[in-house]
Amino acid sequence: MAMNNAQSGKLFYVIGASGSGKDSLMNFARSRLASVGKIIFAHRYITRPPEVQGENHVYLSNEEFKHRKKQGFFFMHWESHGLCYGIGSEINLWLANGYDVVVNGSRAYLSTALEECPETQVILVSTSTEVLRKRLLKRNRETPEEIEKRLHRATLLCNIEHRQLITLNNDADLAQSGAEFIKILTNFDSREANKPALRPASNPMQIKFLGTGNAPGVPVRGCTCDACIRANTITSYRREPCAALVEIGPAKILIDAGVMDLKKRFPEDTLAAILLTHFHPDHVQGLFSFRWGGREKIDTFCPVDAEGCSDFYKNPGILNFKSLHPFDDFDIAGIRVTTVPLVHSRPTLGYCFEHPSGKLAYLTDTEGLPQKTAAFLCNWKPDLLVLDCSYPPSEQIPRNHNDITMALKFFAExxxxxxxxTHIGHQLDVWLNNHERELPHGLEIVRDNDVVTLER
Ligand SMILES: [Zn+2]
Ligand SMILES: [Zn+2]
Ligand SMILES: [Zn+2]
Structure with missing residues (x-):
């Protein structure tokens, strides 16, 4: 997500549960406002072919979407129910020129949008449960059980806390609610009276991949393979060694520290904890300088490993090392964390995160998975599984890391x-260049700086 700070227009971010009538309201206001005054309704880019009845979006194939994402052409992007959604970075230009911009947003992406652009005006289109139930039944697309699930999700959606949130009740007919919507978009002063009481925030869990490469990263110094040449020319193809950030609202948990710019990324005492999978240098190297600064100690969880790495135990600085055993569980910032053993040349733990918004397992480095870990995961049913896969399919059994063949096996199991x-090596990037399309639906490759939000 990119943000232009010099903007002078107002950004309206409209959210609402399925069936709330948000799209009809958007169309109503668009047909009356979009060609007059200084207001623009942003088209969404979606990897769903256009429908006659539906939203007037711009269709992109998965490949086109990925390509534009890599080039940084989206102001914001997210995934929902297997589809990719994007708002183009052209809205920066409109905002900079003093135009107000209306965006059809996603609840799951709201917390990030507000972090990046605190001045965003959020509009929640809400409908009473009874009216919504009637509308969904009339639409006749789902079974009664599915409808009840939807209604439950719609209730959860209303648990939003933000000082700039306006709730627009859409129980009335379109002409009346539409007029109200237009009033909100065109008349800022009438907003004060319409603020809901504050409710507890319910932020979804989110993972940001800071580094997705193996120890040498991509490009490998001096290498002339296709992947390394490409990464030398286009920065978005570069891979730093492994690190990831799990976030819930303002709480940040760092997993591994392969990237070297931690001081720049976390200048204040902003980390709730650090979780180390193991003590290989490509997973801890960013901590060598990071440990010397900050006011507060940071709990740094790690597997039991007598050696550690270099002088970490002797000179921990702000790192408060706490060792963990397989299948320990504990809470950090409202997330339940469970450790699972992995197979590697050093004692190594994977981390499983459980939160109302979903279950995330982060497993690297590993060659295969111990029987106990595989059984735990089959039973635990992760929504998102992040797995070490360093190599393309290989003749010999790979050492210390998975190859694609092994990753496919665990995906099926x-x-x-x-x-x-993740933990991708340059030869795998070369292989993926020709074979990425062959991967089964739901199995994907991450790149540095990708963000995935869990939503149920
Ligand atoms: Zn590694
Ligand atoms: Zn290479
Ligand atoms: Zn390792």
């Missing part, structure tokens, strides 16, 4: 809703 591969 554990059946996560989605699986992402």
């Amino acid at each position: 554990i059946k996560p809703k989605k699986m992402l591969l």
